[in-house]
Amino acid sequence: MASMNVPVEEFTTPDPVTANEDMAIDELRALMERHGVRHLPVVRGESVVGLxxxxxVRVVLGLPLTEINQVRASDIMASDPLTVTATTPLDQxxxxxxxxxxxxxxVNDEDGRFLGIFTASDALNALTELVRGGGTPAA
Structure with missing residues (x-):
């Protein structure tokens, strides 16, 4: 099989739904359900500060109601999410x-600005497209 050099940007979800640090669990859950997503970048200004x-969210929903109401996105977010640049090869x-x-x-641009999110679902879409011949072999 020919080697491929496909940048992650080609399969990245641009301008994803985001949350802020102060959002309550019910707000996070509703946002995920409304948009059909399982991951929410947490932003402060234009910077991603967590995921x-x-x-x-499901773990917190198992707590007593009084505790659920006290939890915010900042309490449960991964504060150092895995980050790549748009040109990073898909396989990497x-x-x-x-x-x-x-x-x-x-996914950030070369200057570190937030471009989007690449999820396992995006990876499966990429795999499907590349296997079906939608990808471009590297020269």
Whole structure:
């Protein structure tokens, strides 16, 4: 099989739904359900400061109601999410996700500005397209 050099940007979800640090669990859950997503980058201004997954939200929802109401995104977010640049080859990103056992990565441009999110679902879409011949072999 020919070698491929496909940048992650080609399969990144641009301008994803985001959360802020002060959002309550009910707000996070509602946002995820409304948009059909399982990962929410947590932003402060224009910077990503964390990442909340549906797994953390579900864990908190198992707590007593009085405790649930006290939890905010900042309490459960991964404060150092895996981050890549838009030009990082897709295979390197997928390998890093597997090695770090994460379901998503934050994608930034070369200047460090937030571009989007690449999830395991995006990886499966990429795999499907590339296997079906939609990808471009490297020269």
């Amino acid at each position: 909340v997954s549906d797994r953390e 990103v997928a390998y890093a996700m597997s090695e770090n056992k994460v379901g998503s990565v934050i």
